[in-house]
Amino acid sequence: MMPITDNHMHIDLKGLGIMAAEQFQRAGGTHIFLVSKTTQSFGIEVASPDDFKSAFEHTIKIADMINEQTEVTAFPVLGIHPAELTRLTKRFDLNRAKKLICRGLDIAIDFVKEGHAIAIKTGRPHYEVSDAEWCASNEIMFYGMKLASEAGCAVQLHTENVTPESLAEISKMASRAGLAQDKIVKHYSSPMIPEYQSVGIFPSILASEDALDVALSQGDRFMMETDYIDDPDRPGVVLGPKTVPRRTKQFIKKGIDEDVFWAIHKDHPEKVYGVKIDI
Numbered sequence: 001m002m003p004i005t006d007n008h009m010h011i012d013l014k015g016l017g018i019m020a021a022e023q024f025q026r027a028g029g030t031h032i033f034l035v036s037k038t039t040q041s042f043g044i045e046v047a048s049p050d051d052f053k054s055a056f057e058h059t060i061k062i063a064d065m066i067n068e069q070t071e072v073t074a075f076p077v078l079g080i081h082p083a084e085l086t087r088l089t090k091r092f093d094l095n096r097a098k099k100l101i102c103r104g105l106d107i108a109i110d111f112v113k114e115g116h117a118i119a120i121k122t123g124r125p126h127y128e129v130s131d132a133e134w135c136a137s138n139e140i141m142f143y144g145m146k147l148a149s150e151a152g153c154a155v156q157l158h159t160e161n162v163t164p165e166s167l168a169e170i171s172k173m174a175s176r177a178g179l180a181q182d183k184i185v186k187h188y189s190s191p192m193i194p195e196y197q198s199v200g201i202f203p204s205i206l207a208s209e210d211a212l213d214v215a216l217s218q219g220d221r222f223m224m225e226t227d228y229i230d231d232p233d234r235p236g237v238v239l240g241p242k243t244v245p246r247r248t249k250q251f252i253k254k255g256i257d258e259d260v261f262w263a264i265h266k267d268h269p270e271k272v273y274g275v276k277i278d279i
């Protein structure tokens with residue numbers, strides 16, 4: 001038996017809920033980084049920072065349920081999706097919206113400091129926005145990096161599709177925030193392992209066969225994720241909860257050394273997040 005970790009998954013009690021974690025477990029999965037869903041998905045209309053708190057508490061509760069009811073270990077990652085800024089600017093001016101999100105990140109980091117979560121998530125839009133919104137998103141991302149640096153925790157980043165140039169820019173931003181580059185995990189990375197390695201940021205690769213084929217041909221300095229969203233209204237829109245364990249086994253069968261997957265599923269997450277991946 002070996003550890004098998006999904007670095008970015010969502011679970012929704014309106015979707016498969018705990019059954020998704022059970023499916024992951026039956027396929028051979030052992031650890032999940034459970035990322036908070038948007039306030040919108042809980043039907044929360046944000047008016048104060050405490051509204052983010054409800055979404056975070058919900059995520060922590062689901063992680064507790066997984067830890068109690070299944071053999072899978074779930075680590076909560078709390079954050080605010082860049083699209084929340086876009087949505088807030090429909091009701092608030094940009095500055096107010098930005099402040100609300102920064103206060104929300106303050107709450108997320110408090111949960112980390114209290115030991116209820118292990119990392120935060122922040123980032124900037126993957127879609128076209130105004131210059132002012134792009135600027136505000138970068139300020140939020142920088143603020144999140146600073147919080148993580150102070151708390152000594154990792155950050156998952158949601159960003160646009162990066163290039164070597166934008167990776168270098170993000171890496172510089174981390175330096176300014178005092179955050180070590182290897183405490184940054186780029187969620188939904190494309191397989192460009194040497195480019196990530198050269199700036200120190202950690203890629204989390206979508207567990208599709210094609211992406212893994214390329215990534216594995218470049219080395220093993222990456223993690224794997226499904227970004228499973230467990231949305232009952234959009235079944236099949238992303239990879240299912242069994243994908244990371246299934247792909248891992250498929251590639252071992254194809255001749256990839258098991259040590260490669262021990263690095264991917266245990267060594268890297270342990271080092272980046274400071275958690276224990278035990279089986």
Ligand SMILES: [Zn+2]
Nearest residue numbers: 008010035227
């Ligand atoms: Zn996600």
